[in-house]
Amino acid sequence: MTPQSDIPPAASGSQLVDAFGRRLHYLRLSITDLCNLRCLYCMPAGGVEKLEHSQVLRLEELARVARVAVALGVDKIRLTGGEPLLRRGLDQLLAELKAISPRPDLRLTTNGLLLEEKLPLLIDSGVSTVNISLDSLQPETYGRITGLGPEGGEQALAALWRGVEAALKSGALQVKLNVVLLGGVNEEEIVDFASLTLDQPLAVRFIEYMPVGRRTTFEPKRFLPAGEVLERVGEIGAYEDLPARTGDGPAQRYRLAGARGELGIISALSSHFCGSCNRIRLSAEGRLVPCLFSEASVDLRPIIRGGADDEELAQALLQAAHNKPQGHHQEPANLHSAGCQMSRLGG
Numbered sequence: 001m002t003p004q005s006d007i008p009p010a011a012s013g014s015q016l017v018d019a020f021g022r023r024l025h026y027l028r029l030s031i032t033d034l035c036n037l038r039c040l041y042c043m044p045a046g047g048v049e050k051l052e053h054s055q056v057l058r059l060e061e062l063a064r065v066a067r068v069a070v071a072l073g074v075d076k077i078r079l080t081g082g083e084p085l086l087r088r089g090l091d092q093l094l095a096e097l098k099a100i101s102p103r104p105d106l107r108l109t110t111n112g113l114l115l116e117e118k119l120p121l122l123i124d125s126g127v128s129t130v131n132i133s134l135d136s137l138q139p140e141t142y143g144r145i146t147g148l149g150p151e152g153g154e155q156a157l158a159a160l161w162r163g164v165e166a167a168l169k170s171g172a173l174q175v176k177l178n179v180v181l182l183g184g185v186n187e188e189e190i191v192d193f194a195s196l197t198l199d200q201p202l203a204v205r206f207i208e209y210m211p212v213g214r215r216t217t218f219e220p221k222r223f224l225p226a227g228e229v230l231e232r233v234g235e236i237g238a239y240e241d242l243p244a245r246t247g248d249g250p251a252q253r254y255r256l257a258g259a260r261g262e263l264g265i266i267s268a269l270s271s272h273f274c275g276s277c278n279r280i281r282l283s284a285e286g287r288l289v290p291c292l293f294s295e296a297s298v299d300l301r302p303i304i305r306g307g308a309d310d311e312e313l314a315q316a317l318l319q320a321a322h323n324k325p326q327g328h329h330q331e332p333a334n335l336h337s338a339g340c341q342m343s344r345l346g347g
Contacts (some may be wrong), residue, residue: 001174003043008226014072014073014314015072015073016069016072016073016074016280016317016318016321016324016329017320017321018290018321018324019324019326020107020245020254020324020326021027022276022277022278022324023073023161024074024278024279024280024321024324025073025074025075025283026029026074026075026076026077026078026277026278026279026280026281026317027069027074027077027078027104027279027280027282028068028077028078028080028083028280028281028282029062029065029066029074029077029078029079029080030080030081030095030216030281030282030283030284031057031062031079031081031082031085031087031090031284032056032081032083032173032284032318033048033050033051033071033081033083033285034081034082034083034086034087034241035081035082035083035086035115036083036086036111036144037083037111037113037147037148037156038146038147038148039135039145039146039147040135040144040145040147040209041145041180041182041209041222043084043147045111046296047210051284053111055285055301056228056284056285057091057282057284057285057286057304058301059093059096061301061305062093062282062288062303063096063301063305063306064096065098065282065317066096066100066104067310067314068313068314068317069102069197069317070100070104071310071314072314072317072318073102075102075104075105076104076105076107077104077105077106077107078106078107078108078109078131079093079106079107079108079109079282080108080109081094081109081110081178082284083110083111083113083114084109085108085114085115085118086107086114086322090118090121090185090284091121091125093276094122094125094126094127095107097125098125098126100262101102101297103175103252104295105127105128105129105263106125106126106127106128107127107128107129107130107131108122108127108129108130108131109130109131109132109178109233110130110131110132110133110161111133111146112132112133112134112159112163112164113156113159113160113163114153114161114163115130115132115160115162115163115164115166115191116159116163116166118302119163119167119170121334122173123170123172123173127166127173128173128174129169129173129174129175130173130174130175130203131162131176131177131178132164132176132177132178132323133178134160134164134177134179135179135186136189137157137189137192137193137322138183138189139153139154139157139187139218139274140152140153140155140331142157143300144185144207145182145185147187149300150168161183162296163334164177164202166201168201168202168215168322174201174203175201175202175203176203176204176205177196177202177203177204177205177211177266178194178205178207179194179204179205179206179207180207180209180226181206181208181209181229182209182222182224183209183221183222183223183224184221184222185246187224187232189233190206190232190233191227191233191236192279193206194232194233195236196257196261197255197256197259197260197261197262198256198258198259198260198261199260200237200261201260202261203210203259203262203263203264204260204261204262204263204264205251205263205264205266206226206229206264206265206266207264207266208223208224208226208266208267208340209223209224210292225267226252226265226267230254230265232258233254233263237256237257238256238257238258239254239255239256239257240254240257241253241254241257242254242255242262249313250266250276250277251264251266252264252265253266259294268302274326279283280317280320280321280324282300283297285301286299286300286301286304287299287300287301288300288316288317288320289320290320290321290323290324290325290329291324291325292323294325296321296323296325297320297323298316298317298323300313301315303316
């Protein structure tokens with residue numbers, strides 16, 4: 001860890017800026033390690049040991065980290081998991097986040113199984129965008145990827161789609177589908193997913209399969225580069241590049257001719273976007289992680305529970321920002337599992 005003395009004291013107007021001049025204004029909060037799926041690229045084959053209740057940050061602790069982060073310039077907060085909709089007291093946490101001033105852009109990533117039930121809460125809490133992890137439109141394949149099996153996959157997929165349709169019908173938030181592409185598993189569905197954007201105001205985002213988590217087996221044969229994805233999209237027809245917008249993430253955006261929705265491709269491995277990375281992550285047990293593939297972290301839990309004031313907490317966030325590496329060293333020709341377990345970090 002970089003010595004604390006290398007970091008200037010937090011002061012009014014301080015910003016989360018790393019050692020390479022990147023401003024980190026996007027905080028991803030993993031609020032639970034619990035999940036009702038066992039996706040093959042997220043969970044190790046034997047699963048992961050559930051965190052003890054005392055190991056997971058409490059709701060008020062999560063809200064406090066968010067408030068201090070906003071004071072340091074964070075303007076976008078995404079709730080992740082595990083599965084964030086499983087967290088007890090989610091309504092309380094959302095209320096506290098909604099009350100932060102200046103109010104950050106609140107977003108949430110979910111597997112969608114509880115979305116229909118929780119949608120009114122998300123809308124009332126001012127969540128602007130919901131990203132739904134959906135890696136197959138076919139029940140059997142969906143069941144295989146999620147560990148639910150064919151029958152469970154069919155039931156879960158139906159529940160997920162009820163949530164998607166309810167969210168679209170509400171018109172109250174933006175709906176995105178996150179598709180992790182796995183060669184030989186769901187790559188034949190690229191055209192089907194892209195076609196969803198023709199008639200629905202959906203944003204479908206194709207994400208390159210990444211070797212995240214030291215304990216999760218990575219299969220290089222499953223890696224599908226972004227260039228091949230665009231070739232498949234071109235089978236549908238012409239598409240145009242869309243300009244980047246303020247607050248956009250790393251996705252390269254496209255729209256098929258005449259489509260209501262849009263496409264995005266996140267090429268974390270075949271075309272690194274580390275130079276413009278603006279995010280920092282907090283794991284469910286309270287570790288600030290500066291990069292998905294980083295082995296470095298700053299443990300906030302003992303700081304928060306040790307009686308630290310907000311100045312000391314801000315200093316820890318500045319420390320984590322300073323620890324952010326210039327880039328990761330993953331290349332398509334030399335991929336290896338690394339970094340914090342995805343199930344506790346939320347991607």
